[in-house]
Amino acid sequence: MLLVRKSFFRSYHSWSFKPLQDSYNAGKVFSSSHFSRRAISVRRGVGSFPGSSSVMLKVGFLNAPQICHYSNFSQFKKPCKIGCASGFWGDTPTAVEQLVRGGSLDYLILDYLSEITMSLLTAAKAKNPQLGYAPDFVLHAVGPQLKNIKDQGIRVISNAGGINPAACAAALQTAALKAGIDIKVGVVTGDDLLSQVHTFADAQDLTTGEPMPAKPHSINAYTGAGAIVRALELGADVVITGRCADSAMALAPAAFHHGWKLSSLQEAAGASVAGHLLECGAQATGGNHTDWRLVQDWHNMGFPIASVSSDGACVISKPAGSGGLLSRGTVCEQLLYEIGDPRSYVLPDLAVDITGVTVGEPQLEDDGQMGVRVTGARGKPPTDTYKVGATYLSGFKATAVCVIGGPYAAEKGRITAQATLERVNRLLRTAGVAPITQYHVQMIGAEDSYGPHARAVESRESVLWLSVQHAARRAVEVFSMEVAAAGTGGVPGLMALVGGRPKPTPVLKLHSSLVKKVDVPLTVTVGDHSEEYCEAAGGVRYSAYCLDSPDASQAPTVLGDCTHRLESLAYTRSGDKGDSCNIGVVARRPEWLPLLQERLTAAAVARYMQHVFPPHVDPLLCVKRYEVPGIGGLNFVLDQSLGGGGVASLRPDAQGKAYGQMLLDFSLEHLPPLDRL
Incomplete structure (x- = not known):
């Protein structure tokens, strides 16, 4: 008994x-x-x-x-309370203290990784075998708060391990010993496939069909929640992983807490949605919100907490007294962030259908905090494959940023760019080197990024963004040497070359493919105990979740003589996946969704955003629209719209962060006044 x-x-x-x-x-x-x-x-x-x-x-x-x-x-059981203190490597470490002291948490998760981060960590480890992880996790985020974390019984899960989780765990153990704190650290490894590149040589890119690069810079599988659950079962206070799926860091503690099997698809779907809402930190609680003027205390942004119930539903909240904004709009925006087809959001542990997800208005919860309730996710069986992201070297680039003042600032900037490129190419031809043909010139302040929608106002201040790419590092070095000459031999008013002469940096492109889960065994280590772990492979092929995107176009109904900006009727948020950008649009009122469906078609968005696509690409073939009726939303996916995406892009907005903002100016015509819609 x-x-x-x-x-x-x-x-x-x-x-x-x-x-x-x-x-x-x-x-x-x-x-x-x-x-x-x-x-x-x-x-x-x-x-x-x-x-x-x-x-x-x-x-x-x-x-x-x-x-x-x-x-x-x-x-x-009480809901599993999970706080997220980091949305990327570079996020504020102050979020850890905020959540630990004011969140009443069961679990704390921290997300640090992206495809490009993995490549940078690979380079760091090549220089020093003890590196290859996110040191901020130990030095500035969790390390200084270990005593408070331990005293409150909070367990920590993070992908800060990068490509060297064992070194990250060792560094954290050292910090704990110095502080006199006894913790048990679990490590999940096996996602780093760089040493097995020949095994996966035939893995084809999901977009281009090209085989795996012969010499990838990094190659990692997106693993799931199962191995993290196992580490928790073995008693780990802190679990450090490599490139696991962001949402898996929330699914794992919820499954462990409630005793679910990962095959319990409905519960797992709800917890995965919670993880998706948490994974970008303060973006769920006011960061990047359309109605940014409503956000309070930007200096003390509240970080999100998800209270996941036994049925998978969750409530999103933030610590009392923190800044930011918690609303239906902030949560809906984050729900659509960086997704493709909402009918099948494919994750390692399952595929999630979010089309029926509903997001409530903030209300007072049982714990006395305001919360936004999220329900309605549907789970589908997992595929038999992992998604694998590989990066590879594709030349070098450099970016010069010049501040220019005085009348006709934008025109002077364009002349500076043209003169610099002509001089550099003359020198390259003399040296027998091919000229620079890949470059991007943009006058920030002149609304160049808006293309045909720019408002032609002559500014007396502007910033020249001049970025070049070349296969040879030497060619980029010549550019770096020559760009500063405009300071005395160029147009008047060049005030500063930001950061001085730019340094050549590698261009790392992304190759995304699929590999069988059975070919990627993982290892779970807690203390002196290690064991192999293989995640469940469903019988579903990835292609089964690649569905058509119907977009029935029809002539807009004439309902009045007013024209409204999209911002008056909807929230927007945009994000990237490789060279694709998605723009999520959410009706401010559910009854306005039919108007958006009728007027904001894939073709309409393709025409409006045509300037972000390469000249040789037909925008009408690159834009897909998906409906998300549960939240009154539409999701647009713009393929080939980011100039290569990530560090492969030469643009200032390589991740499409401003695309949703651009779309806010889309005109909705022939409507009645807003109060009669």
Whole structure:
């Protein structure tokens, strides 16, 4: 018999037991108030406790003991409370203290990785075998807060391990020892496939069909939640991984906390949506929000917390007293961030259909905090493959940024760019080197990024962005030497060359492919114990989730004589995946969605954004529209729209961060006034 006292009930809610007929035949239903001052004894049934499939409880009342039976104990557990303190490598480490002190958390997750980050970490490890992870995690984020984290019983999960999780774990253990704190660190490895490149040589790029590069700079599989769950089962206080899927860092603790199997697709889908909402930190709580003027205390942005219930539904909140903004709009925007087809958001553990997800208005929750409730995710079986991201060298680039003042500033900047390129190419031809043919000239302040939608106002201040790329490093070095000459031999008013002469940097392109899960065994290590772990491979092929995107176009209905900017009717948010950008659009009122569906077609968006595509590409063939009716949303995917994307792009906006902002000026014509819509 296991004695469970009052503290036991702090982990459970909504208790209701009906005594069995052979136990005094009381026939009463008891709530948690009956147990508040009494000890109970629990006899284990089938499975482990808590979360077992059958639990017998012997409850001592004043008159006589009652025997109760419950067959699904896990559904009475409190929600699993997960806070996210980092959305990328470079996020503020102050979020850790904010969440630890004010979040009442069960788990803290920190996301550091992107495809390009993996490549940079590979280069760092090549120089020093003890590097290859995100040092901020140890030095500035979790390390200084280890005592508070340990005292509160918070468990930490992070992909800060990069390509060297073991070194990251060792550094954290060293920091803990110096602070006199005893922690058990778990490590998940196996996602780094660089040493096995020949095994996956035939893996084809999902977009171009090209084989794996012969000499990739980095190659990593996006792994799932299963290995993290196993590390938690083995008692890890902190779990450090490599390139796991961002959402897996939330799915794993929720599954462990509630006792789910990852094959419980509905619950896993809800927790994965929670992870998706958390993964970019403050973007769910006011960061990058369309209505940015409503956001409070930017200096103290509140970071998000997801309280995941036993059915997978979640409530998004932030610490009391923190800044930012928590609203239906902030959460809906983040829901559509960096996704493709919302019917099948493919993750390592499952595919998630978010078309039926609903997002409520903020309301006061049981814990006294304001929260936004998110429900309705549907899970589909996982594929038998991992997505793999490889980066490879494709030449070198450099970017010069020059500040120019005075009348006709933009015109002077363009003359400076033209003169610099002509002089550099003359020198290259003399040296027998091919000229620079890949470059990007943009006058920031003259609205060059808006293409035909620019408002032609002559500014007396502008910034020249001049970026070049070449296969030979020497050619880029010549550019770097020559760009500063405009300071005395160019147009008047060149105020500064920001950062001085630019340095050549590698151009790293992304190759995305699929590999069989069975070919990527993982290793889970906690303390001195290590074991192999293979994630479940579903019988579904990735191609089964690649569906058409119907976009029925029709002539807009004339409803009035007013023209409204899209911003008046909708929120927007944009993000990148390689060379593709997605723009999520969410109706401010559900009843406005039909108007957006009618007027904001894929063709309309393609025409409006045509200037972001290469000249040889037909924008009408590159834009797909998907509907997300649960939140009154539309998701547009713009392929080949980022000039290569990431560090392969020469543009200032290599990730499409401003695309959603551009679309806010889209005109919706022949409508009545807003108050009559």
